[in-house]
Amino acid sequence: MNKGILAVYPGSFDPPTNGHLDIVFRASxxxxxxxxxxxxxxxxxxxxxxxxxxxxxxxxxxxxxxxxVISFSGLLVNYLEKINSFILIRGLRALSDFEYEFQMxxxxxxxxxxxxxxxxxxxxxxxxxxxxxxxxxxxxxxNIADFVPDCVEKELKKVCYCDLSKKIIQSSKY
Ligand code: ADP
Numbered sequence: 001m002n003k004g005i006l007a008v009y010p011g012s013f014d015p016p017t018n019g020h021l022d023i024v025f026r027a028s029x030x031x032x033x034x035x036x037x038x039x040x041x042x043x044x045x046x047x048x049x050x051x052x053x054x055x056x057x058x059x060x061x062x063x064x065x066x067x068x069v070i071s072f073s074g075l076l077v078n079y080l081e082k083i084n085s086f087i088l089i090r091g092l093r094a095l096s097d098f099e100y101e102f103q104m105x106x107x108x109x110x111x112x113x114x115x116x117x118x119x120x121x122x123x124x125x126x127x128x129x130x131x132x133x134x135x136x137x138x139x140x141x142x143n144i145a146d147f148v149p150d151c152v153e154k155e156l157k158k159v160c161y162c163d164l165s166k167k168i169i170q171s172s173k174y
Contacts, residue, residue, distance in 0.1 A: 007087035019126035023091040
C-alpha cells in the first residue's frame, strides 16, 4: 500500500459494472484513498442521472472504507490540482481501449506534468464488459445478472421496463 497517496478513478460509470468494481477494489488495495470521480459528460447520452450513478457507485463500494464517490465538472486536471492528487487510475480492456486511454493520459500529463496515469489491466472475467453493451442488452430484455452488481441490475430493469412501456403506449396510438 502506498501510504498517504490519494488516487482518483474518473469515469462516467453509466452504469457501474463488475469491471469497474474490480478496478476500484484493486486500486483500493494499492493506495490509501481512492476517489471515484463521476463526470457528467455532455457528449454522452446517459441512461442514469449523475445522482443515480453516484448513489449506485456508493452502494456497490460501501464495504470499501477507503473509497469515496463524488461528482466533478470541468477539467479533470483542475480537479486533481484542487484536491492535491496526481494519480489517475484507469482500466484497460482490449487493445481498442488503448489508443483513447493513451491519448488521454498524454494530454493530462501535458496539461499538468505532475499527473501520472496508472492503468490496471482488467480481470479476464470482465474483459468484454462495457457499460454501453450492458445498456443495450438490458434494453433488449437480456440477462445482465453476471455483468453488474444486483442494485445496478434492479435499476436498469426499472429504466428498461419504463422505456418498453412507453414504446408500447406509443405504438398503440397508431
Ligand atoms: P469513460 O471514462 O470513457 O466514460 P467508463 O466510465 O465506462 O468510461 O469507464 C471508466 C474507466 O473504467 C475507463 O478507464 C475504462 O477503460 C475502465 N473500464 C470500463 N469497463 C471496464 C472493464 N470491464 N474492466 C476494466 N476496466 C474497465
